[in-house]
Amino acid sequence: MSLYDEFLAGSVVALSKIISHIENRSDGYQEVLSRLYRRSGATYRVGITGPPGAGKSSLVNRLAGLFADDNHRVAIICVDPSSPFTGGALLGDRLRMQDVPMDKGVFIRSMGSRGSTGGLAAATSNVIVALDAFGFDTIIVETVGVGQMEIDIIDACDTVVVTLVPESGDAIQALKAGLMEIADIFAVNKADRAGAEQMVYDLQSALEMKPIQADWQPPIVATEAINNQKIDELYRQIRNHQRYLESSGHLTRKRSEQLKKKVEQVILKSVQNDIERTVLTEAVLGDIVARIMEGREDPYSAGKALYQRFKFGS
Secondary structure, three states, X not given: OOHXXXXXXXXXXXXXXXXXXXXXXXOOHHHHXXXXXXXXXXXXXXXXXXXXXXXXXXXXXXXHHHHHHOOOOEEEEEEEOEOOOOOOEOOOOOHHHOOOOHHHOOEEEEEEOOOOOOOOOOOHHHHXXXXXXXXXXXXEEEOOOOOOOOHHHHHOOOEEEEEEOHHHOOHHHHHHHOHXXXXXXXEEOOOOOOOHHHHHHHHHHHXXXXXXXXXXXXXXXXXXXXXXXXXXXXXXXXXXXXXXXXXXXXXXXXXXXXXXXXXXXXXXXXXXXXXXXXXXXXXXXXXXXXXXXXXXXXXXXXXXXXXXXXXXXX
């Protein structure tokens, strides 16, 4: 059997190999994605984001168990900081995921961020396609937790849970980070700590000041993932949001917008690769930099001239 046939037959080993193939952008990976995409579209995608130390992994552990209890096939993608030497996930040994109910068939994949600044690895959306095609009912994506740049999650997931903790500061920090705009649900985790009630109040006040743009008002759930408190309520709100998106037609519109961005990314990446391959060679760049440093050229004119060379193939 070919690797693809093994994948279709439900081999987790084949799934893992195909994911590695996609992550590494190995020869032919786009052809593989094209075949897989035609089998995808049924999986619901939940994003868990927020600052480092917010307890995202503990929340994911608990939520995965609840989805599995509802007879969902669950996959988890953990986007971790990358090793500066190998590019792989520093926490790929899944130290944070020891409580995931593996006996219920939950699949876990760690991915290095590989320099991505938006909270997700560049290949995450492609890996989601593979997991979707494999037949998982729910995919939970945990972002790297790099702080204020967690925006990519809205282009990969249907429901976004923003996780905050009392010691991360007041709700104004969430406003500054743009997290208020991407949150479908707020989880104030480690709610047994001082300041949790104040943070919930601040978030509620901030939400009330926002203009209402849809029928869904993001709920705020005070959770204690370690103590398994209010996780069932968070799970209930996630399922409520899923039903809201499906019944209102917002899910179809949201995925349509995501696909537009995906097509744009594919085109831009192809153009970038062509430019790097044909005109941005080391010799050409070295010559241009030398002329700029000697005062015979400037970066703007040089960049425009290089683009014209690429555009007209001269």
